[in-house]
Amino acid sequence: MVILKNFFILLLSINLYSNNLLLKEANQALAYGNYLKASSLYEKIYKTYPTPSIKSKLIRCYTKLGDNFFRVDNYKKALYFYKKASKLKAVNINIKIAKIYAKQGKLYYKIKNYKKALYFYKKALKLGYKKAKKDIKIIQHFVKHENALKNDRRKLITNNSPKWTKAIGRVIIPTKLTFVTKKRYRTKYKKCSASLVNLENYSSSSVIITASHCLKGYNSNAGGLKFIIKSKQGNMLQRFAAIYKDSHYIHKQTNKHSDYAILILDSPIYKKDVDPLSITKTPFYNLQKQYKYSFASLVGFSGDIGDHGEKLTIDPKCKLFKFNTKYGKSNCIAYKGASGGPIVLNLSNNGKNFQQYLVGIVSHFKRKDFKHIYFAPNTQFYKDLVEAIKLYNF
Numbered sequence: 001m002v003i004l005k006n007f008f009i010l011l012l013s014i015n016l017y018s019n020n021l022l023l024k025e026a027n028q029a030l031a032y033g034n035y036l037k038a039s040s041l042y043e044k045i046y047k048t049y050p051t052p053s054i055k056s057k058l059i060r061c062y063t064k065l066g067d068n069f070f071r072v073d074n075y076k077k078a079l080y081f082y083k084k085a086s087k088l089k090a091v092n093i094n095i096k097i098a099k100i101y102a103k104q105g106k107l108y109y110k111i112k113n114y115k116k117a118l119y120f121y122k123k124a125l126k127l128g129y130k131k132a133k134k135d136i137k138i139i140q141h142f143v144k145h146e147n148a149l150k151n152d153r154r155k156l157i158t159n160n161s162p163k164w165t166k167a168i169g170r171v172i173i174p175t176k177l178t179f180v181t182k183k184r185y186r187t188k189y190k191k192c193s194a195s196l197v198n199l200e201n202y203s204s205s206s207v208i209i210t211a212s213h214c215l216k217g218y219n220s221n222a223g224g225l226k227f228i229i230k231s232k233q234g235n236m237l238q239r240f241a242a243i244y245k246d247s248h249y250i251h252k253q254t255n256k257h258s259d260y261a262i263l264i265l266d267s268p269i270y271k272k273d274v275d276p277l278s279i280t281k282t283p284f285y286n287l288q289k290q291y292k293y294s295f296a297s298l299v300g301f302s303g304d305i306g307d308h309g310e311k312l313t314i315d316p317k318c319k320l321f322k323f324n325t326k327y328g329k330s331n332c333i334a335y336k337g338a339s340g341g342p343i344v345l346n347l348s349n350n351g352k353n354f355q356q357y358l359v360g361i362v363s364h365f366k367r368k369d370f371k372h373i374y375f376a377p378n379t380q381f382y383k384d385l386v387e388a389i390k391l392y393n394f
Contacts, residue, residue, distance in 0.1 A: 026057070035061045035068070059090040066096060071180050075100050098127035105135060112308040114143050145304065154305060154333055157312040164356045165314060167196045167277045168299045168341060169229025171210050171241070171263070174222035187222050190214060191309070193300035193341030194227060196269060197358060198276035199389055204268035205276045206392040208241065209385060210340030211361055211376070212249035212261045227265060231273040239265040244392075245384045247376070249363070258326045258380040259363035261340075262388050277342060277358040279386070283379050284345055284359035285322045291347040293354075296320045296330060298373070300338025300362060309337040320345070320360070328360055328377045338362050343375050 026041035039061035046054045062085035069078035079100050085093045105120035117139050125132040157165050176188040192214035198205040208227055218225070225241040241263040249259040269276075280287070288294045295317045303309035318332035320343065330343065343360035360375035 023054075030057060030061065033064075035064045039065065055088055059085050059088050059093075062088075063090065063093065063096070070096075070100065070103075072184070073103075073180075075104055094127045095129065098124040098129035098132075101127070102129050102132055102135070105132070109135070109139060112142075112304070114139050114146070118143075142304075152305070152333060153317065154302065154313045154315050156306055157299070157314055161314065162297075162356070163275060164277060164344060165299050165312070166230065166232065167274060168312060169194055169196065169208070169227055169237075170301055171208070171214065171340065172226040172228065173214060173218050174224070175217040175219050177219070177222040190217060191301065191337060192339045193312075193337070193362070194263070195342040195358060196229060196274055196276040197279055197385060197389065198393055199386070200278060202389065202393045204270045204394060205274075205389075206265040206268045207244075207385070207388045208263050208265065209342075209358075209361060209381065210261050210263065211363055212247045212257075212259045213251070213363070214340050215243065215246055215261050216249075225263065227263070229269070229274055232275075233273070235273075237269060237273065239267060239269070241265050244388050245381075247380070251364070254327060254364075254374070255324060256326070258376040260361045260376040260381045262381070262384055264388065264392050268393070277344065278356065279382060280357040280359070280378060281382050284320055284328060284377055287345055287347060287357070287359070288320065291349055293346075293348040293351045295346050296332060296359075297344045297346060298330070298332040298334055298338070298341065298362065299344070300334055300341025302335035303337035304335040309335075313338075323374065326376070326380060327363065327374045329372065329374050330360075332373050334362055334365075334373055339364075 022041050022045050026038050029038035029041065039058060042054055042058045042061060046058060062081045066078045066081035066085065069081065079097065082093055082097045082100065086097065101120045101124035105117045105124060108117035108120065118136060121132045121136045125136065171192050171194040173190040174187050175190055177185060179185045192210050194208045194210035196205050196208055227239045227241050229237050231237050243261065244264045245262040247258045247260050250257050296319060298315045298318060299312060301309045302313050306313045315333045318330055320328055320330045323329040332343065339362050341362045342358050343362065344356050345359045346354045346356055348354040359378045363374050363376055365373055
């Protein structure tokens with residue numbers, strides 16, 4: 001019995017010595033921020049000595065690891081460590097898990113998978129992330145909108161689409177530059193539609209037109225404005241752009257400010273690559289009276305169809321109406337992402353040979369169904385546009 005008792009005392013002493021060595025190594029790893037190594041060592045100690053002190057340090061390691069993976073958008077790993085901390089009944093860890101669910105919801109929202117986005121936002125709300133209420137409401141609105149698209153007139157732009165539709169490209173607006181880690185950063189962008197424009201007697205164009213509100217939030221420190229358009233040969237052309245004229249659109253003052261912006265490209269695009277849109281001085285409402293046949297078309301990167309805004313779409317036939325001196329309105333169909341896109345008037349006296357003129361720039365949507373669109377009419381931007389074309393095109 002004495003021998004057995006001494007054996008257990010010796011074994012206990014060895015375990016204590018071993019744990020002391022592990023604890024020293026774990027504390028050192030924690031001090032140097034090596035949370036993965038520290039957590040592994042604390043886990044070994046915790047199995048035999050589950051003291052409050054070791055538990056507290058384990059929670060700290062798991063939380064720090066979760067935070068690190070969260071910063072680099074590795075939500076799977078972040079969740080893994082947060083949940084390990086949660087099992088140890090860590091205080092306030094649920095809200096960290098909730099934020100990950102909200103982030104996952106946001107990712108699915110961006111790719112328009114509203115079903116999964118709702119699933120994760122609801123999980124976030126259940127764990128106490130109250131901001132998810134607003135996101136859930138927004139997504140439910142988009143789901144309702146998707147269900148209302150059954151009678152949508154819009155079509156994808158293809159090689160068989162009218163030639164003038166090839167003059168529309170995308171303008172990329174950097175808005176924010178943020179550091180994810182000490183060495184890695186992320187740039188946030190807005191995307192709008194824009195048109196390459198020209199007068200008939202010029203062979204190249206360096207002028208594009210989009211909506212003024214697209215430029216709100218533009219941060220030159222985050223990068224330059226870019227214009228991307230597809231050439232006749234199927235190549236993607238990219239140009240940097242500078243602001244020539246901004247009408248400084250203000251949402252609540254639509255009777256005072258129109259919504260257009262004229263940009264100058266850093267190098268021209270030639271007609272052999274892209275045929276630009278033609279412009280006209282005559283107000284759109286007068287043009288509709290002068291021709292026997294007239295109808296409007298709207299083109300843009302609508303975010304609800306066409307691979308969720310990745311492909312250009314057209315509402316081929318809609319109507320335009322005069323609203324006030326600053327805006328026209330239409331029954332054309334579009335969605336967020338089509339802002340800055342052109343409204344083109346198709347005109348003919350025989351119903352066969354149509355001429356096309358850019359007569360408006362898509363501005364804002366007044367109704368939730370996005371079927372009542374307001375646009376900046378050509379009477380607002382014609383003078384500035386011609387001035388820019390004569391200065392920069394040739």
